[in-house]
Amino acid sequence: MISSEVRNKYKVTVGIECHVQLKTKTKLFAAVGNDAREAPPNTLTSHICFGLPGALPVLNKEAIYLASKAAFSLNSRPQKFSKFDRKHYFYPDLPMGYQITQYDEPIVLGGNVKIEVDGQEKTIGITRAHLEADAGKSTHSAGKDYSLVDLNRAGTPLLEIVSEPDMSSSSEAKAFARELYLRMRYADVSDANLFYGNMRFDVNVSVSTNDDLGTRTETKNLNSFRSVEKAVDYEVNRQIELLEKGEKIIQQTRGWDDAKQKTFLQRSKENADDYRYMPDPDLPPVILEDSYINTIESEMPLMPEDWREKLQSLGMDNSQTETLLEAEVETDEIEYLALIEMHLEDPDLAKFIANWIVNLEIPLRRDETITATLTTNNRAKIYAALYDLYKSDKLSSTNLKSLFSDIFNAPVSVSEIESYAEQKGYIQLSNENELNEIVKKVIEDNSKAASDVANGENKAIGFLVGQVMKNSKGKANPSLAQDLIKKQLGV
Amino acid sequence: MASQWMPLMDIAKDVQEGKLKASDLVETALKNIDENREYKAIITTTEARARARAAQIDDKIKGGEKVGRLAGVPFIAKDNFLVFGAETTAASNILKGFNPPYQSTAIERLESEGAICVAKANLDAFAHGASTENSDFFTTLNPNDKERVPGGSSGGSAAAVVLNMTPFALGTDTGGSIRQPASFSGCVGYKPTYGLVSRSGVVAMASSTDVIGPLTKTVSDAAVVLDVMAGKDELDSTTIDRQENYTEIDTDLSGKKIGIIKEYFNEGLNDDVKKVVNAAIDKFKDAGAEIKEISLSDIGMALSVYYIICPAEVSSNLSRYDGQRFGYSYEAATDLEDSYLSSRGNGFGKEAKRRIIIGTYVLSSGYYDAYYKRAQIVRTKLINEFEAAFKEVDYMVGPVAPTPAFKIGENSSNPLQMYLCDIMTVAANIVGIPAISIPAGVSGNLPIGIQLMAPKKADKQLLAVAKACEAIL
Numbered sequence: 017m018i019s020s021e022v023r024n025k026y027k028v029t030v031g032i033e034c035h036v037q038l039k040t041k042t043k044l045f046a047a048v049g050n051d052a053r054e055a056p057p058n059t060l061t062s063h064i065c066f067g068l069p070g071a072l073p074v075l076n077k078e079a080i081y082l083a084s085k086a087a088f089s090l091n092s093r094p095q096k097f098s099k100f101d102r103k104h105y106f107y108p109d110l111p112m113g114y115q116i117t118q119y120d121e122p123i124v125l126g127g128n129v130k131i132e133v134d135g136q137e138k139t140i141g142i143t144r145a146h147l148e149a150d151a152g153k154s155t156h157s158a159g160k161d162y163s164l165v166d167l168n169r170a171g172t173p174l175l176e177i178v179s180e181p182d183m184s185s186s187s188e189a190k191a192f193a194r195e196l197y198l199r200m201r202y203a204d205v206s207d208a209n210l211f212y213g214n215m216r217f218d219v220n221v222s223v224s225t226n227d228d229l230g231t232r233t234e235t236k237n238l239n240s241f242r243s244v245e246k247a248v249d250y251e252v253n254r255q256i257e258l259l260e261k262g263e264k265i266i267q268q269t270r271g272w273d274d275a276k277q278k279t280f281l282q283r284s285k286e287n288a289d290d291y292r293y294m295p296d297p298d299l300p301p302v303i304l305e306d307s308y309i310n311t312i313e314s315e316m317p318l319m320p321e322d323w324r325e326k327l328q329s330l331g332m333d334n335s336q337t338e339t340l341l342e343a344e345v346e347t348d349e350i351e352y353l354a355l356i357e358m359h360l361e362d363p364d365l366a367k368f369i370a371n372w373i374v375n376l377e378i379p380l381r382r383d384e385t386i387t388a389t390l391t392t393n394n395r396a397k398i399y400a401a402l403y404d405l406y407k408s409d410k411l412s413s414t415n416l417k418s419l420f421s422d423i424f425n426a427p428v429s430v431s432e433i434e435s436y437a438e439q440k441g442y443i444q445l446s447n448e449n450e451l452n453e454i455v456k457k458v459i460e461d462n463s464k465a466a467s468d469v470a471n472g473e474n475k476a477i478g479f480l481v482g483q484v485m486k487n488s489k490g491k492a493n494p495s496l497a498q499d500l501i502k503k504q505l506g507v
Numbered sequence: 508m509a510s511q512w513m514p515l516m517d518i519a520k521d522v523q524e525g526k527l528k529a530s531d532l533v534e535t536a537l538k539n540i541d542e543n544r545e546y547k548a549i550i551t552t553t554e555a556r557a558r559a560r561a562a563q564i565d566d567k568i569k570g571g572e573k574v575g576r577l578a579g580v581p582f583i584a585k586d587n588f589l590v591f592g593a594e595t596t597a598a599s600n601i602l603k604g605f606n607p608p609y610q611s612t613a614i615e616r617l618e619s620e621g622a623i624c625v626a627k628a629n630l631d632a633f634a635h636g637a638s639t640e641n642s643d644f645f646t647t648l649n650p651n652d653k654e655r656v657p658g659g660s661s662g663g664s665a666a667a668v669v670l671n672m673t674p675f676a677l678g679t680d681t682g683g684s685i686r687q688p689a690s691f692s693g694c695v696g697y698k699p700t701y702g703l704v705s706r707s708g709v710v711a712m713a714s715s716t717d718v719i720g721p722l723t724k725t726v727s728d729a730a731v732v733l734d735v736m737a738g739k740d741e742l743d744s745t746t747i748d749r750q751e752n753y754t755e756i757d758t759d760l761s762g763k764k765i766g767i768i769k770e771y772f773n774e775g776l777n778d779d780v781k782k783v784v785n786a787a788i789d790k791f792k793d794a795g796a797e798i799k800e801i802s803l804s805d806i807g808m809a810l811s812v813y814y815i816i817c818p819a820e821v822s823s824n825l826s827r828y829d830g831q832r833f834g835y836s837y838e839a840a841t842d843l844e845d846s847y848l849s850s851r852g853n854g855f856g857k858e859a860k861r862r863i864i865i866g867t868y869v870l871s872s873g874y875y876d877a878y879y880k881r882a883q884i885v886r887t888k889l890i891n892e893f894e895a896a897f898k899e900v901d902y903m904v905g906p907v908a909p910t911p912a913f914k915i916g917e918n919s920s921n922p923l924q925m926y927l928c929d930i931m932t933v934a935a936n937i938v939g940i941p942a943i944s945i946p947a948g949v950s951g952n953l954p955i956g957i958q959l960m961a962p963k964k965a966d967k968q969l970l971a972v973a974k975a976c977e978a979i980l
Contacts (some may be wrong), residue, residue: 063609067827069602070589070611070708072743102823104870106847113826163843165831292870294879297714297820299744 018256026259028252029229030189031181031220032244034196035174036206037150037213038082043171044149045073045116045299052168053212060168067111072298073149075100079173080302082205083123083147084312086175089203089319090142092127094309099301100147103291108165109152117176119293122146123302124177129199130321131191132334140192141180150174175205181220181229186248193217193244198320201345208345210239217244221251223259230255231265235279238272247272250279323353326360330367336374343378350381355396368406369399376417380424389427397430398423405434405443409493415442444493448500451484451492455500458483470505477501509539511724512674515580515731516754519621522579525568529561529579529623536581536625539672546648548657548666549583552626556592557581560623575621577735582617583667583676585660586627587634587710588719590614597710598642599632601854602834611708612740613677613719620735628663628676632856633825634684634712636660637928640919641858648915650692651952655912658688661722665692668722675723675732681712682813683908683932685720686944690907690956693946695977696722697729700964701939702747704733705740713820714745716813716936726945726974730754733966747964756971760979761795763972765959766900769802771931777910783948783955784906790979791904799900805892808885809934814926815869815882816937822866825859861922886937893938894962902972903960906931907944911953931958941966943973947980 040050046064049055063071084094101119127142152170156163177196183189197215200206208215217238222230233255235247255265270279318326320341327337344352352373359366380386390398402420405411411419419442422428428436437443445451458480459466468476477498484497512518521527537557540549564574584590587597589607596602614624631641639647639662647662649655650669657666661678665688668676678685680698689696697720704719711717721732730753738749767788772781792798830836830850837853840846855863869878896903908928918924935942940963947957959976961969 066832068589068607068609068833069595069597069605069710069827070607070706072707074742074744104823104826106826106829108829108831108843111827111832113829114823290872292823292867292872293875294819294823294870297745 018253018260022260023256025225026223026252026256027225028184028248029181029222029224029232030183030185030248032179032183032189032192033218033220034177034179034193035216036086036177036196036200036208037215038079038173038175038205039207040076040078040082040173042076042078044076044079044147044173046171047074048171050172052172055168057164057166057168061170065111065167065170067113073116073296075299075302076173079147080123080304081312082173083145083175084304084309085203085316086145086177086200086205087124087127088313088316089199089205090124090127090129090145090177092124092142093313094123094304095121095125096304096306096309097121097301098123100296100299101293102296103293105289105291107151107154108163109154109167109170111152111167111170115149115151116296116299117148118146121301129192129195131188131195133185133187133191138182138188140182140188143178143180145175145177148174148176186245186252189219189248190241190245194241195320197241198341198345202317202319204317213239215239219244219248219251221248221255222265223252223255231267233265233268233270233279235270235272236282243272243274246277247279250277254279326357327370330356330363330370332367332370332374336370339374339378340370343373343381347381352378355399358396365400365403368403372399372402372420376420377424380421386425388424390424394430398433401430401433405437409446409496410434410443411437412444412494415444418442441489441491443491445488445491446493446496448496451488451497452500452504454484454487454492455497455504458487459501459504466505469501470507472507509535509542509671511671514725515577515674515728518580518674519576519578522564522621523568523574527579529564529621530558532579532581533557533561533623533625536673539670540626540667543670543672546650546653546666546670547645548629548647548663548670548672549626550586550596550598550629550644550663551593553590553592553624557623557625560618564621564623575619576731577617578621580622580675581625581673582622583626583628583664583673584614584624585630585664585676585678587630587679587712588614588627588677589708589710590624590627592624593627595627595710597633598630598644599854599856599859600643600835601828601830601851602710605834607708609708612705612742613709613736616736617732622735625673626667628661628667630663631660631858633710633821633859634660634679634681635821635858635862637683637687637925638913638915638918639663640915641856643856646915649912649953651954652912655914655953656691658691658908658912660684660688661696662688662692664722665689665694665696668692668694668724675721675728677719677732678722679709679712679717679719680932680936681717682817682929682936685722686932686942686956686958687908687928689722689944690954690958691912693954693956694722694724695726695729695946696720696944696956697733697970698935698942699733699737699966700747700941701936702745703738703749703941703964703966704736705743705746707740707742711824713817714824715816715820716939718936726943726970726977727754727756729943730756730970730974733970737966750964750967753967753970756967756974758971758975759794760791760972760975763796763902764799764900765791765796766799766801766896766903768806768903768905769800770804770806771905775909775927775930776906777950779950780906780908780910780955783950784904784957787947787957787976787980788904791976794975794979801896801900801903803892803896803934805885805889806934809889809937810926810930812882812885812889812937813929813933814865815878816886818862818866819870819879820866821859821862822864822870825855825863828854830854858922889934890938893934893940897962901961902969905958907956907958908932911950911955935960939963941969943969945973945977945980
């Protein structure tokens with residue numbers, strides 16, 4: 017272990033490359049399905065994916081559209097001119113012997129992403145983002161004298177986002193990875209399902225005691241925000257320990273062992289690979305018209321940063337806001353933000369809904385033991401009905417919670433909510449005449465406590481309110497009951 | 508030699524009207540192929556499929572159905588076209604055993620008009636060469652002189668047409684591979700504008716200059732085949748819009764401005780070739796053409812540019828032949844690297860290896876700027892130079908190759924000499940313009956062709972002028 021004193025001598029520099037699988041229907045250069053999750057091996061292929069003689073790539077326009085949206089989500093614009101290049105290397109899961117990628121004219125150049133760590137805002141620069149075709153999947157089973165290749169993934173469109181080396185801690189790296197994830201989801205360009213590897217992160221880490229950058233290592237294929245954070249931590253410590261021992265850092269590609277929570281050497285990079293890049297003569301350059309770019313810009317959905325502003329203007333705190341932003345993209349069926357946005361003109365209602373979504377609906381939805389019957393289309397009305405009951409003092413917050421939980425998995429139509437609440441005894445007694453009768457009886461039955469209250473012993477009033485609640489079978493509005501007790505006792 | 512075929516449209520008309528049967532035409536073609544085995548023009552026949560298709564066409568005609576503009580017309584495809592019914596080898600050992608699961612667009616379009624592919628013609632392996640001597644299997648003999656080459660790389664296709672095996676054949680032209688064998692063997696060879704015919708399903712040589720075109724006996728027949736194949740294809744992003752009806756090409760030469768490319772008439776040009784070409788130009792003048800000498804000062808660089816860009820693209824395009832998925836694979840490999848090295852080492856011939864090495868070199872980091880990038884800059888200069896010249900003239904004329912057909916083995920130990928065969932044809936590929944070779948005369952018993960070129964996308968105009976020239980030669 018290195019002491020914090022030693023640790024503090026070093027400046028940490030982190031840059032991230034992120035591969036995002038775009039959610040096109042078909043592959044980047046072939047009219048073949050792109051969703052390889054459930055498909056048996058080598059069923060999503062064609063002469064193009066297979067690299068047969070005479071097969072030519074044909075660019076999927078949808079990939080250009082999604083990459084253009086991604087550009088705006090990175091606070092950039094798609095380039096009017098971009099082109100595709102061939103990157104050569106031999107491997108059995110790369111059928112053509114080259115990967116089609118964008119070398120010197122990528123579709124996105126420049127951009128930035130804001131992150132916040134410990135209340136500190138920071139802007140991370142985006143160097144570029146380019147489109148490329150994924151390779152297939154190789155399986156090397158232990159003890160076998162062969163390897164298996166599945167070309168279902170070969171040709172899946174990837175957007176590789178490259179950041180500037182602007183991060184200086186593992187928590188910033190984690191925050192950046194999470195922010196990219198949210199933006200790709202909000203821009204609706206990727207399923208960004210980390211479990212299925214729809215987003216993979218490579219972290220470049222170096223440490224230095226002065227302003228010069230140290231030698232970096234690249235840890236590849238991280239598939240969670242946590243592993244991004246842990247891999248950076250591990251590399252920082254490893255590198256500092258080596259330097260403290262007087263050793264040198266060697267430029268390498270490393271992998272991440274999630275079980276051991278360690279990075280490990282994959283290959284040394286002392287001799288730079290020569291990929292013999294050349295423009296792909298089978299693919300004309302991509303030229304985007306201003307009108308195309310402007311239309312996409314005008315149709316961009318709100319980004320997480322726009323939502324943060326809106327939610328915080330309702331008075332929601334950071335943690336509530338981030339919970340909502342994440343929950344929104346956990347499932348395709350349920351829209352939380354749209355529901356809040358519908359009511360932004362009535363900030364009290366909007367805030368009521370936002371709070372109840374964060375405190376009640378999201379935890380219920382995340383609870384896999386509960387089957388939700390609260391559907392998308394009646395949620396707005398149900399929230400409005402609940403709000404009415406709450407606002408007219410008919411429901412205590414405890415009862416509101418019970419009522420919502422009931423409705424969540426037992427369908428109650430909007431028109432029946434009040435009668436259902438009544439029947440369940442959730443409606444509180446706020447009728448002064450009725451309540452006055454009960455209060456009167458309680459004071460008579462508990463003269464000792466009543467005189468204590470009358471003599472200024474406030475403690476006893478809680479007891480009396482409790483008696484009122486008991487007599488009303490829990491229906492009494494407790495604050496109203498307290499007022500009436502005080503009134504009757506003249507305090 | 509087998510007897511001359513009728514013009515394509517006449518054959519198809521007779522088939523449609525029931526005067527000829529597609530099945531008989533296929534049998535005639537197969538018989539012609541068999542009787543001319545000694546020329547080694549053919550790698551394989553697709554006879555089972557050809558017979559089945561012919562029977563189908565004959566049945567349709569009996570049933571009164573329309574069967575297309577090339578109904579029953581048999582043809583031969585260079586063996587770098589993916590065609591159902593036979594192996595596609597590109598004359599390379601590495602593709603031995605490759606039965607294509609899809610067909611090239613050009614073949615699909617011809618078949619949809621009723622044409623029938625009966626055989627696959629020999630070529631220099633992967634179309635690398637100018638003589639068919641680089642075929643991994645055998646060298647095709649020149650139909651006019653068995654000691655000489657037929658030209659290449661579409662030498663099998665040219666010989667097949669000259670020997671009347673079928674009324675037309677398909678070739679590919681990356682640096683002259685249709686026009687030069689047409690000149691050496693004695694037929695018409697047409698290289699369309701780059702992108703006019705889909706490359707989908709044709710084994711790639713150099714993607715930025717590869718074109719597909721016909722070899723025929725007459726310009727009119729070439730126009731018919733082009734008309735069927737031309738136009739955009741969603742499987743090839745580099746295809747362009749076509750012009751209307753390439754077969755309506757009647758014109759004469761009066762007032763046509765034709766430029767003579769001065770640089771093509773230097774010392775390296777064989778005397779007989781010079782005589783034939785000059786005599787042809789005189790006839791064009793007599794027929795009313797305005798002949799003007801033009802100078803293309805950078806044209807000397809075209810060959811250098813070609814032999815950088817072409818091997819670069821070749822080295823990349825040949826990467827997929829790795830012995831892992833189709834074709835030849837070294838069975839006794841001990842590991843993946845051995846499988847790669849031995850499959851490619853055994854499977855590729857000398858010329859393919861030579862071009863892979865040159866291409867790999869010029870694309871290497873540190874050399875890319877000095878070679879590939881500079882070649883692309885000169886290519887742009889050449890394109891501009893041709894565009895400027897085409898403001899002064901409508902067409903250009905010159906020889907196809909510096910010599911008539913050479914002897915088998917004469918150049919095979921000297922690859923540079925072999926590369927010089929392309930010197931007059933590569934410019935059209937580098938620039939992407941259409942060009943045609945038509946027979947213009949002889950040197951002894953050896954045919955000599957003349958080359959005509961036109962601006963990009965002016966294929967119809969070029970075919971029209973070529974037809975007018977053909978009529979007076």
